[in-house]
Amino acid sequence: MGTIDRREFLRIGTTGLVGIAAAGPVAAAVETPRVRRRVKLGRTGLEIPDIGFGSSRLAGEENVVAHALARGITYFDTADSYTDGASETTLGRALRGRRDAVVIATKTQCSPTTTAAQLMRALEGSLRRLQTDRVELYFNHAVNDVARLRNAEWATFAERAKRDGKIRFTGISGHGGRLAECLDFALEHDVADVWLVAHNFGQDPGFLEQFTKSLDFVAVQPDVPTLLRRARAKGVGVIAMKTLRGARLNDMRPYEAGGATFAQAAFRWVLSGGLADALIVTMQTPESVDEYLGASGWTRSARADGALLARYEARNGASQCRYGCNACENACPAGAPIADLMRSRMYAEDYGDVSLARAALAEAGPRASACLTCTDARCLGACPYGLPIAELALRAARLV
Ligand code: SF4
Numbered sequence: 001m002g003t004i005d006r007r008e009f010l011r012i013g014t015t016g017l018v019g020i021a022a023a024g025p026v027a028a029a030v031e032t033p034r035v036r037r038r039v040k041l042g043r044t045g046l047e048i049p050d051i052g053f054g055s056s057r058l059a060g061e062e063n064v065v066a067h068a069l070a071r072g073i074t075y076f077d078t079a080d081s082y083t084d085g086a087s088e089t090t091l092g093r094a095l096r097g098r099r100d101a102v103v104i105a106t107k108t109q110c111s112p113t114t115t116a117a118q119l120m121r122a123l124e125g126s127l128r129r130l131q132t133d134r135v136e137l138y139f140n141h142a143v144n145d146v147a148r149l150r151n152a153e154w155a156t157f158a159e160r161a162k163r164d165g166k167i168r169f170t171g172i173s174g175h176g177g178r179l180a181e182c183l184d185f186a187l188e189h190d191v192a193d194v195w196l197v198a199h200n201f202g203q204d205p206g207f208l209e210q211f212t213k214s215l216d217f218v219a220v221q222p223d224v225p226t227l228l229r230r231a232r233a234k235g236v237g238v239i240a241m242k243t244l245r246g247a248r249l250n251d252m253r254p255y256e257a258g259g260a261t262f263a264q265a266a267f268r269w270v271l272s273g274g275l276a277d278a279l280i281v282t283m284q285t286p287e288s289v290d291e292y293l294g295a296s297g298w299t300r301s302a303r304a305d306g307a308l309l310a311r312y313e314a315r316n317g318a319s320q321c322r323y324g325c326n327a328c329e330n331a332c333p334a335g336a337p338i339a340d341l342m343r344s345r346m347y348a349e350d351y352g353d354v355s356l357a358r359a360a361l362a363e364a365g366p367r368a369s370a371c372l373t374c375t376d377a378r379c380l381g382a383c384p385y386g387l388p389i390a391e392l393a394l395r396a397a398r399l400v
């Protein structure tokens with residue numbers, strides 16, 4: 001993966017960039033931030049920006065959506081569970097009059113026993129909140145169990161919804177410990193046009209060997225990158241999420257230099273890796289929209305990116321659960337969903353979003369509160385990355 005320094009762009013000017021123009025957005029640092037590259041989302045043929053709008057924490061901030069639109073963002077990702085439906089409602093209001101210019105993706109959870117009628121009701125609720133008669137993409141949300149993908153009711157529902165013009169394409173989203181298993185099944189049975197998956201620099205063996213001298217969850221789920229490659233070869237659209245690996249952005253401000261930020265470095269890692277068509281990221285302020293779009297158009301890493309990513313890893317690796325890892329799955333005699341608890345802690349403490357954490361805990365089920373009464377902490381030492389599971393899980397469980 002080649003690298004180029006952003007300041008070099010500015011120093012040599014556009015005339016010196018003929019041979020490398022495709023590598024990144026020429027003069028990006030001196031122009032208004034905006035979308036600089038649009039991609040075809042696999043076989044769907046949908047055209048979307050390389051960086052899309054994630055709205056898991058949206059609850060009334062129509063101005064942020066308007067700002068994103070003005071910057072050229074035309075892909076909006078939401079879910080029926082985000083902010084108790086307020087995310088969809090906000091998007092519905094903010095996108096009024098712009099519906100034909102944007103691609104909307106929303107999601108619902110299909111369990112192994114959910115019926116087609118229940119799924120249709122969930123979709124209709126989303127359409128009502130979004131003030132539209134159709135969405136381009138409808139995801140089976142947060143799949144982490146092949147049994148959910150085997151439920152034939154999803155296909156029955158999808159066929160009806162497509163026939164009625166309520167959805168155009170279906171997808172699956174996932175970031176759990178059984179992600180690889182689910183992706184493998186999805187590929188084999190061709191159950192989705194698009195995958196939305198956790199994908200970040202923590203998955204790069206080259207990065208981890210160079211900077212941390214150990215493999216991350218690539219070692220635990222080594223098949224994920226291969227599956228993404230195979231999916232793209234089959235025309236499945238791939239969108240990356242969780243690209244910031246925990247999003248402790250403020251920790252990194254003192255180390256950012258030359259106008260490039262940690263977030264931009266993390267996005268460039270995804271956009272230059274060839275395993276995803278595009279990425280989405282939660283956008284909460286006009287400033288964050290502008291910061292994130294600083295990476296739009298880049299198809300290579302910049303020279304300083306590796307050091308920034310490595311510093312982030314060194315600072316945060318000890319408290320961050322690895323997406324897609326489930327190595328501690330059987331470590332808790334009470335069956336506490338440890339990976340879900342770790343993710344909830346991250347939402348509450350690193351993102352500062354307690355309601356998102358509570359929603360994740362609710363989805364995780366009643367065993368999420370087991371740590372509150374646990375006395376022997378048998379999970380001690382179960383994490384190969386050294387996470388103090390009992391301590392972190394208890395902090396999350398207290399939110400229940
Ligand atoms: S706590 Fe450790 S072992 Fe458990 S899922 Fe997270 S990274 Fe993997």
Ligand code: SF4
Pocket residue numbers: 331332333334335336338370371372374375376377378379380389390393
């Ligand atoms: S603290 Fe106790 S209940 Fe919680 S994960 Fe560890 S062993 Fe399970």
